[in-house]
Amino acid sequence: MEGNTTRIIKPRSGDADVKTFTFDYSYWSHDGFVALDNGYLAPENEQFADQKRVFSDLGEGILENAWNGYNCSLFAYGQTGSGKTYSVVGGSANKGILPLFCERLFEDIERKQESAAEGTEFQVSLSMVEIYNEQVRDLLNPQSGRQGGLRIREKVDHGFFVENLLTVPVGSYGDIDSRIQEGTRNRTIAATHMNATSSRAHTIVAITFVQKAMSDGGHTLQKSSTINIVDLAGSERAGNTGAARERLKEGCMINQSLSTLGNVIKALADQGKGVQKSTVLPFRDSVLTKLLKNALGGNSKTIMIAALSPADVNYEETLSTLRFVDRAKAIRVQAVVNESPTSRLVRELQQENMRLQELLSQASYGAEKSSSPASFNEGRAICDVTTRAAAVPLLFPSSP
Numbered sequence: 001m002e003g004n005t006t007r008i009i010k011p012r013s014g015d016a017d018v019k020t021f022t023f024d025y026s027y028w029s030h031d032g033f034v035a036l037d038n039g040y041l042a043p044e045n046e047q048f049a050d051q052k053r054v055f056s057d058l059g060e061g062i063l064e065n066a067w068n069g070y071n072c073s074l075f076a077y078g079q080t081g082s083g084k085t086y087s088v089v090g091g092s093a094n095k096g097i098l099p100l101f102c103e104r105l106f107e108d109i110e111r112k113q114e115s116a117a118e119g120t121e122f123q124v125s126l127s128m129v130e131i132y133n134e135q136v137r138d139l140l141n142p143q144s145g146r147q148g149g150l151r152i153r154e155k156v157d158h159g160f161f162v163e164n165l166l167t168v169p170v171g172s173y174g175d176i177d178s179r180i181q182e183g184t185r186n187r188t189i190a191a192t193h194m195n196a197t198s199s200r201a202h203t204i205v206a207i208t209f210v211q212k213a214m215s216d217g218g219h220t221l222q223k224s225s226t227i228n229i230v231d232l233a234g235s236e237r238a239g240n241t242g243a244a245r246e247r248l249k250e251g252c253m254i255n256q257s258l259s260t261l262g263n264v265i266k267a268l269a270d271q272g273k274g275v276q277k278s279t280v281l282p283f284r285d286s287v288l289t290k291l292l293k294n295a296l297g298g299n300s301k302t303i304m305i306a307a308l309s310p311a312d313v314n315y316e317e318t319l320s321t322l323r324f325v326d327r328a329k330a331i332r333v334q335a336v337v338n339e340s341p342t343s344r345l346v347r348e349l350q351q352e353n354m355r356l357q358e359l360l361s362q363a364s365y366g367a368e369k370s371s372s373p374a375s376f377n378e379g380r381a382i383c384d385v386t387t388r389a390a391a392v393p394l395l396f397p398s399s400p
């Protein structure tokens, strides 16, 4: 790792076979750390990226987007044991992005609540699912949908969603942390019963953050953000059609979700690069891609973390992970602020008001400067401006 580049050298090739990839960040955390008394792995040199640095680079942005009303998603991709769960969840003193995000969110809420106007409300809720062999399990309510898993449904205005999924309101960091731990425990139990290992299942933690405020006119203004944190199944052998055929022959279910994710990313990347303009994207081909449709191709600001192993025996897997995320870089998403119609109207009217005031001041400056017929156009502009400016206070109270 050097700056934001990642270089991979083929074992026993000398320096003859080197491939270089560039990402927003490239982190090294294999060595160069010292374990503090509390167990925190702190950098011993500049190269080592500790959990705090990763959060500061990636988590802070998610937090900011959440406050601004954008949906955010974070995927951790890579082979088993490469550090996906460590990056996302971490352990004890070395908290990962998810717990650090939750901690900061509640700290911010508490601070804002102290000076918030009457009618301001912040609501946080959590759901947690696991996808294993194309079946969805509710990790906060493992009894539901025991036979065959929960159903995925689709609504025109909501997209895909899990039917009957338990969403729990959480009021503090302690609350959300204990719920996530409960979900994680259920994940392990479910996996043992099915004789699966965690590496064959995907976990999606969805946090919904809603901000409500009262406008001067007594209307409720609302902004919301859904934050999806996705710990993907180990990528080894998946996405490789030869391996898929082999597994089919064995009579095993392949990890359909992960191969479809690869296909969706390839199609989206081709679209992003303008290679392929109109194509049907295969979101419907797996449960994971259905649930993450928004995160991948729609309304979300999305981060993908690729966890890599530096061991030479993992060369092929590491290279394939790098190629996978390199392709994902080309995806372009379209995130918009999720706000209630009233909030949008207020925001748009405020912007319009500012624009009109600016035009007015420019126009009156122009009118002062000249009284000749040449200023007719400016005069017309003033007329237009005043009509529309007058509409602002009229529109406002009658809006829903």
Ligand SMILES: Nc1ncnc2c1ncn2[C@@H]1O[C@H](COP(=O)(O)OP(=O)(O)OP(=O)(O)O)[C@@H](O)[C@H]1O
Pocket (backbone or CB within 6 Å): 029, 030, 041, 078, 079, 080, 081, 082, 083, 084, 085, 086, 087, 091, 198, 199, 232, 233, 234, 307
């Ligand atoms: N950056 C790191 N610093 C210290 N320890 C790490 C780091 N990354 C991973 N580990 C350790 O390596 C082990 C495997 O990591 P982890 O469980 O995160 O892998 P994974 O990719 O999520 O695996 P799986 O796909 O099987 O769930 C864990 O014991 C974890 O604590």
